[in-house]
Amino acid sequence: xxxxxxxxxxxxxxxxxxxxxxxxxxxxxxxxxxxxxxxxxxxxxxxxxxxxxxxxxxxxxxxxxxxxxxx
Amino acid sequence: xxxxxxxxxxxxxxxxxxxxxxxxxxxxxxxxxxxxxxxxxxxxxxxxxxxxxxxxxxxxxxxxxxxxxxxxxxxxxxxxxxxxxxxxxxxxxxxxxxxxxxxxxxxxxxxxxxxxxxxxxxxxxxxxxxxxxxxxxxxxxxxxxxxxxxxxxxxxxxxxxxxxxxxxxxxxxxxxxxxxxxxxxxxxxxxxxxxxxxxxxxxxxxxxxxxxxxxxxxxxxxxxxxxxxxxxxxxxxxxxxxxxxxxxxxxxxxxxxxxxxxxxxxxxxxxxxxxxxxxxxxxxxxxxxxxxxxxxxxxxxxxxxxxxxxxxxxxxxxxxxxxxxxxxxxxxxxxxxxxxxxxxxxxxxxxxxxxxxxxxxxxxxxxxxxxxxxxxxxxxxxxxxxxxxxxxxxxxxxxxxxxxxxxxxxxxxxxxxxxxxxxxxxxxxxxxxxxxxxxxxxxxxxxxxxxxxxxxxxxxxxxxxxxxxxxxxxxxxxxxxxxxxxxxxxxxxxxxxxxxxxxxxxxxxxxxxxxxxxxxxxxxxxxxxxxxxxxxxxxxxxxxxxxxxxxxxxxxxxxxxxxxxxxxxxxxxxxxxxxxxxxxxxxxxxxxxxxxxxxxxxxxxxxxxxxxxxxxxxxxxxxxxxxxxxxxx
Numbered sequence: 091x092x093x094x095x096x097x098x099x100x101x102x103x104x105x106x107x108x109x110x111x112x113x114x115x116x117x118x119x120x121x122x123x124x125x126x127x128x129x130x131x132x133x134x135x136x137x138x139x140x141x142x143x144x145x146x147x148x149x150x151x152x153x154x155x156x157x158x159x160x161x
Numbered sequence: 162x163x164x165x166x167x168x169x170x171x172x173x174x175x176x177x178x179x180x181x182x183x184x185x186x187x188x189x190x191x192x193x194x195x196x197x198x199x200x201x202x203x204x205x206x207x208x209x210x211x212x213x214x215x216x217x218x219x220x221x222x223x224x225x226x227x228x229x230x231x232x233x234x235x236x237x238x239x240x241x242x243x244x245x246x247x248x249x250x251x252x253x254x255x256x257x258x259x260x261x262x263x264x265x266x267x268x269x270x271x272x273x274x275x276x277x278x279x280x281x282x283x284x285x286x287x288x289x290x291x292x293x294x295x296x297x298x299x300x301x302x303x304x305x306x307x308x309x310x311x312x313x314x315x316x317x318x319x320x321x322x323x324x325x326x327x328x329x330x331x332x333x334x335x336x337x338x339x340x341x342x343x344x345x346x347x348x349x350x351x352x353x354x355x356x357x358x359x360x361x362x363x364x365x366x367x368x369x370x371x372x373x374x375x376x377x378x379x380x381x382x383x384x385x386x387x388x389x390x391x392x393x394x395x396x397x398x399x400x401x402x403x404x405x406x407x408x409x410x411x412x413x414x415x416x417x418x419x420x421x422x423x424x425x426x427x428x429x430x431x432x433x434x435x436x437x438x439x440x441x442x443x444x445x446x447x448x449x450x451x452x453x454x455x456x457x458x459x460x461x462x463x464x465x466x467x468x469x470x471x472x473x474x475x476x477x478x479x480x481x482x483x484x485x486x487x488x489x490x491x492x493x494x495x496x497x498x499x500x501x502x503x504x505x506x507x508x509x510x511x512x513x514x515x516x517x518x519x520x521x522x523x524x525x526x527x528x529x530x531x532x533x534x535x536x537x538x539x540x541x542x543x544x545x546x547x548x549x550x551x552x553x554x555x556x557x558x559x560x561x562x563x564x565x566x567x568x569x570x571x572x573x574x575x576x577x578x579x580x581x582x583x584x585x586x587x588x589x590x591x592x593x594x595x596x597x598x599x600x601x602x603x604x605x606x607x608x609x610x611x612x613x614x615x616x617x618x619x620x621x622x623x624x625x626x627x628x629x630x631x632x633x634x635x636x637x638x639x640x641x642x643x644x645x646x647x648x649x650x651x652x653x654x655x656x657x658x659x660x661x662x663x664x665x666x667x668x669x670x671x672x673x674x675x676x677x678x679x680x681x682x683x684x685x686x687x688x689x690x691x692x693x694x695x696x697x698x699x700x701x702x703x704x705x706x707x708x709x710x711x712x713x714x715x716x717x718x719x720x721x722x723x724x725x726x727x728x729x730x731x732x733x734x735x736x737x738x739x740x741x742x743x744x745x746x747x748x749x750x751x752x753x754x755x756x757x758x759x760x761x762x763x764x765x766x767x768x769x770x771x772x773x774x775x776x777x778x779x780x781x782x783x784x785x786x787x788x789x790x791x792x793x794x
Contacts, residue, residue, distance in 0.1 A: 100261065100264075102257075102260050102261035102264040102265070103226075103257055103260065103261070103428070104426070104428040104429075104432045104761070105225050105226040105426050105428065108394070108398075108431075109218055109225045112223045113218070113221045113223055126381035127381065127432070127435045128268055128271075128381050128438070128439040129377055129381055131381075152217065152220070153221065154214050154217045154218075
């Protein structure tokens, strides 16, 4: 189990929240995710045996959101 | 492909011009092929990014608002509504652009605070000065800070003195003067002067770094209402989509079905709570009130009773001289005499006397002789050849001195929660000095403000004796007081209050009342620079250690929650009206999109109003947010 925070570019559209959370909920290995709207970050809790942080990052990017950093 | 490469603003300008051109053509040439071509061009310019986003989401089998708008646009083309398609795409793009610009504003207070983090450090290394990142400073290293620069560590002043603006930590911008051995904090700025500071805490461990982290987390700590709204929105969209399909199948009314798709995402509702919360928390953070989340805002809004800890919260936690009674000698002389004798005592009461004398006459240079400290009683000393005594009844009795005839005055002082000390010579008592923990200057006003704001009960909980508790309670006009409480008793009293009044807040300094702070519905901790415990334990932290900020916090929570409620009701109303409007055919595609985007913008603009709250002074004396009380230590 790992929990990571991904910093996105400013998130301002209400529907982005739903989109990102839905996408992650369908991703294998991800337990839960939450878009932190005001700080424009995504908190993802996932099984690091099943999915890598890099893979999560790239699926967020593929959905159309730049990832500026992670911690 | 050219359409993909435009920047956002170029794209918007292009789409804007095309939409305008198509309107003009429609008026002049009429609804001819050229008009339709321009409308289609406009739709493509504005619509391509929307379609691309829709496609990206569809890969994950997610139907987002982009997909719904895309379907609506294609549908509109299909039935020959070229103008509707152009208007919908343009409004969607323009609306989103304005939303992103305005929503940044709601977050600006917090962003500004985060930007205050120091980014360079000037340290002494190998005899010279090196500029490095604050993260690289080692504990124990000496940091040099010049005027206009930020201190980048929590540390102790080794050399120099300066006027320091501590607003980053306390919200108070009046500079304080600090010198040798004083403690300074990361994030604060030197206005004038020059300091060499020894680093005691660096990087993430500094008070400022921890405040920043708390604020950053706080803005997304959701209010209960917000969680509910998110659930609602999650069901609303599929419900409307199904409704659109059903209506199309029954009535074959394609326009109505497409319009329903456009209004299926309740954007205003989703952001109604977070924009208010982030603006409210940002406002508080700027003024030295740290809310740890939206939920804390809601709780403070609902508070019915407030319980205060006594020592360190309602009082300064520092004894001071409150009254001098003399028998035949001038007050000044008595105080000076007492200070001369007490100068070498470490007792807190002695400190209070010496401090008071120093304040009145400057440093006392006279030196006593034959000082004898009698534990639990007081001291005796000789000054200018005469023997004097300072102490309690036991001391005077031990020397066979008459103190009975002053008993009335002694008892009267003690009745008021004071500690009375007698000063005398071999002939008898010369006077009495009363010492007590001082009530904070702003305590009475805050209690008055809380009551006038409709808080039903304001009480005090203290471990101190009942007599002292009563004296302070009377003076501050508290509703109730509970004395001689052990920490676990405080928790019991809070439970009783909760049962009786509902939501109860506990205000304390976080040092010895952590269990009470934790067991109240809402723990409000008095900060004051450097009190890390308070920052950790409180749900709400008054960072400057000023009690008066409590009234501001309550007022801010009410304004913020009201603002949030306005947003929610407005968003619900708009969603309902849009739905009805579409069903009775009063709202078509472009008008539906227009109302949708407008409602989102209005919700944001309403939240932005919160940023300015507190700038204007409220009428009368009710709340004024100036520098009251002690200087921050």
